[in-house]
Amino acid sequence: MADRWALAPAEDGGVEIAPLGPAGLPAGPVxxxxxxxxxxxxxxxxxxWVWRSTSEVYPRLLATGVRVERCYDIEDAxxxxxxxxxxxxxPRSAAAALARLRGGPVPPDPPLRSAEPGSQSSLxxxxxxxxxxxxLAEVYAEQQRRHDRTAHPERMRLLTxxxxxxxxxxxxxxxxxxxxxxxxxxxxxxxxxxxxxxxxGEPRRLAELADEVSAAxxxxxxxxxxxxxxxxxxxxxxxxxxxxxxxxxxxxxxxxKPLIExxxxxxxxxxxxxxxxxxxVRDGRFRPEFLAGGTVTGRWVxxxxxxxxxxxxIRRAVVADPGWRLVVADADQMExxxxxxxxxxxxxxEVAGREGDLYQSVxxxxxxxxxxxxxxxxxxxxxxxxxxDGLKNLAALRRRxxxxxxxxxxxxxxxxxxxxxxxxxxxxxxxAVTADDDAAEEAGIPAVEDxxxxxxxxxxxxxxxxxxxxxxxxxxxxxxxxxxWALLLLAALRKACADxxxxxxxxxxxxxxxxxxxxxxxxxxxxIREAADLAGRLTFGETPVRFPFTTAVVECYADAK
DNA sequence: CGTCCACGCGCC
DNA sequence: AAAGGGCGCGTGGACG
Numbered sequence: 001m002a003d004r005w006a007l008a009p010a011e012d013g014g015v016e017i018a019p020l021g022p023a024g025l026p027a028g029p030v031x032x033x034x035x036x037x038x039x040x041x042x043x044x045x046x047x048x049w050v051w052r053s054t055s056e057v058y059p060r061l062l063a064t065g066v067r068v069e070r071c072y073d074i075e076d077a078x079x080x081x082x083x084x085x086x087x088x089x090x091p092r093s094a095a096a097a098l099a100r101l102r103g104g105p106v107p108p109d110p111p112l113r114s115a116e117p118g119s120q121s122s123l124x125x126x127x128x129x130x131x132x133x134x135x136l137a138e139v140y141a142e143q144q145r146r147h148d149r150t151a152h153p154e155r156m157r158l159l160t161x162x163x164x165x166x167x168x169x170x171x172x173x174x175x176x177x178x179x180x181x182x183x184x185x186x187x188x189x190x191x192x193x194x195x196x197x198x199x200x201g202e203p204r205r206l207a208e209l210a211d212e213v214s215a216a217x218x219x220x221x222x223x224x225x226x227x228x229x230x231x232x233x234x235x236x237x238x239x240x241x242x243x244x245x246x247x248x249x250x251x252x253x254x255x256x257k258p259l260i261e262x263x264x265x266x267x268x269x270x271x272x273x274x275x276x277x278x279x280x281v282r283d284g285r286f287r288p289e290f291l292a293g294g295t296v297t298g299r300w301v302x303x304x305x306x307x308x309x310x311x312x313x314i315r316r317a318v319v320a321d322p323g324w325r326l327v328v329a330d331a332d333q334m335e336x337x338x339x340x341x342x343x344x345x346x347x348x349x350e351v352a353g354r355e356g357d358l359y360q361s362v363x364x365x366x367x368x369x370x371x372x373x374x375x376x377x378x379x380x381x382x383x384x385x386x387x388x389d390g391l392k393n394l395a396a397l398r399r400r401x402x403x404x405x406x407x408x409x410x411x412x413x414x415x416x417x418x419x420x421x422x423x424x425x426x427x428x429x430x431x432a433v434t435a436d437d438d439a440a441e442e443a444g445i446p447a448v449e450d451x452x453x454x455x456x457x458x459x460x461x462x463x464x465x466x467x468x469x470x471x472x473x474x475x476x477x478x479x480x481x482x483x484x485w486a487l488l489l490l491a492a493l494r495k496a497c498a499d500x501x502x503x504x505x506x507x508x509x510x511x512x513x514x515x516x517x518x519x520x521x522x523x524x525x526x527x528i529r530e531a532a533d534l535a536g537r538l539t540f541g542e543t544p545v546r547f548p549f550t551t552a553v554v555e556c557y558a559d560a561k
Numbered sequence: 562c563g564t565c566c567a568c569g570c571g572c573c
Numbered sequence: 574a575a576a577g578g579g580c581g582c583g584t585g586g587a588c589g
Contacts, residue, residue, distance in 0.1 A: 224584075224585090225584095225585075226567095226568065226569075226585095227585095227586095242568080242569085243568085243569075244568090244569065244570085244576090245569085245570080246575075246576065247576090263569080263570080264570090267569085267570060267571065267583095268571090270582090270583050270584075271570085271571065271581090271582070271583065272571085294580085295579065295580065296579090297578090297579060297580095299573085299579065299580070300580095301579095301580060301581075302580095302581075303581090304581090304582090305581090305582095306571075306572085306581055306582060306583095307572095307581090308571090308572055308573075308580070308581075309570085309571040309572040309573090309580080309581065309582085310571080310572075311571060311572080312571095312572090334573095335573095372574085373574090376574070376575085379577085379578090380575095380577070382577090382578075383577040383578045383579095384577050384578070385575085385576090385577045385578095386576095386577065387575075387576085387577090471577060471578060472578070472579090474577090474578080475577080475578035475579070476578085476579090478578090479573095479578065479579060508572075508573065509572085509573045509579090509580095510573070511573080
């Protein structure tokens with residue numbers, strides 16, 4: 001594979017490059033060049049660049065207009081390989097990997113840094129340890145051998161390749177940004193919240209609602225302070241455990257209606273209000289920092305700006321450039337389709353082999369009619385629901401789709417027992433950890449108690465914490481395998497758009513937005529459909545399961561739903 | 562002054 | 574219909 005080259009930026013601003021041989025080691029002399037972008041631009045025949053960290057290299061390339069076809073991110077692969085090997089939490093830098101390889105002292109990872117609003121900073125400190133190309137290649141070659149030692153080497157290779165592709169997409173999206181009309185945004189805020197008073201007071205509508213809440217209680221109440229609201233309800237003879245909306249909603253009291261309205265609008269103001277606009281929108285673009293593989297399940301996260309939680313009403317501000325369109329594509333019932341593909345349940349595969357409404361089909365087969373109940377039951381099975389109607393219908397689900405339910409039940413049991421579970425491609429859920437494991441705690445992994453070790457698993461008799469781990473693992477295999485598939489989809493779509501003006505500008509778990517000239521829109525719609533099919537085949541192999549998308553060609557994001 | 566945490570809620 | 578999985582983030586209050 002002479003088209004695979006390694007690349008290592010040097011301290012002095014130059015770069016080392018070398019072609020790699022079949023084993024992953026340099027197949028020729030290491031070349032030194034003064035200019036990173038020129039070195040890459042001058043070698044269009046290279047189809048995969050192997051480097052330490054995409055966030056170190058790729059923003060610099062994009063800044064000079066250089067895109068690459070593929071890459072291999074060594075530190076990202078290290079994270080996935082460590083996880084697969086059950087060594088989650090060990091330092092994942094290339095320097096640490098080299099130290100493990102040579103038996104030296106393993107350096108801890110550099111500390112994380114959060115982004116400033118509007119900055120283009122990467123997650124890791126810029127002074128992260130550089131490795132000479134020869135060392136980097138040594139780590140890479142060993143990683144190739146570690147792929148071979150996994151249960152499904154071809155899947156693991158696909159996973160690390162897909163994650164690297166995701167990092168290219170994320171970096172490109174960080175650069176392009178999401179088209180955003182500040183004028184429309186301000187107009188929406190004005191319609192919802194009313195005028196802003198000078199001097200930093202609440203906008204008119206919020207002030208009015210706060211007054212209505214106070215009037216209903218007969219005393220001054222700050223609706224944004226949960227403790228104050230709980231006290232006010234208590235004085236009115238109503239005891240509540242929290243001020244969460246679902247708990248407040250059912251209460252019969254005149255303060256409830258304005259209170260809920262206040263909370264909704266307050267949320268908009270603090271999370272996506274005028275100061276958000278000031279901080280995050282520049283030159284007609286919202287530029288959050290997308291981080292591919294930011295979670296253990298493989299879902300992406302964004303750093304700053306709350307890009308994955310844009311309220312529906314605010315989406316009116318996402319507006320295509322003049323003459324351009326947004327192609328908004330949403331995968332239909334992604335999670336049950338993924339469950340069908342990974343469990344190979346015959347009944348569910350048959351249902352998921354059609355493009356129609358999957359929940360209606362499940363309902364027709366299992367519950368004679370009610371689509372909403374079918375959806376609840378399926379999601380309940382995936383999330384590990386413990387009570388309610390979903391549980392009642394779970395029994396029917398189990399009868400009709402036994403292998404599918406058994407698949408997530410097995411994952412839940414493994415999680416409760418502290419064993420590893422993996423996605424279809426081999427992304428691995430962290431094992432049970434002790435309560436003082438900071439890295440796992442940070443990642444939200446429920447801790448295991450000491451006394452749980454060695455106990456036999458009995459359904460329904462696990463400790464609260466063990467059950468939480470079970471639900472985590474149960475969800476992990478589906479959500480994570482869905483993330484695997486979504487990465488392959490993004491990679492295929494990116495490739496299809498490479499020769500167009502079209503740009504991927506947004507990605508949210510099962511939804512992608514492409515910004516393109518109006519005349520390219522139909523080609524993009526086709527590309528999405530083809531990418532979905534290709535991703536399904538690549539990820540899960542031969543499967544009857546289909547992955548249809550709902551696509552809309554719009555000028556405004558809000559018009560897509 | 563800063564850091565940390567619970568809360569609550571937006572999205573999937 | 575019920576409160577189960579994954580996140581980010583602004584706020585207020587506790588604490589140092």
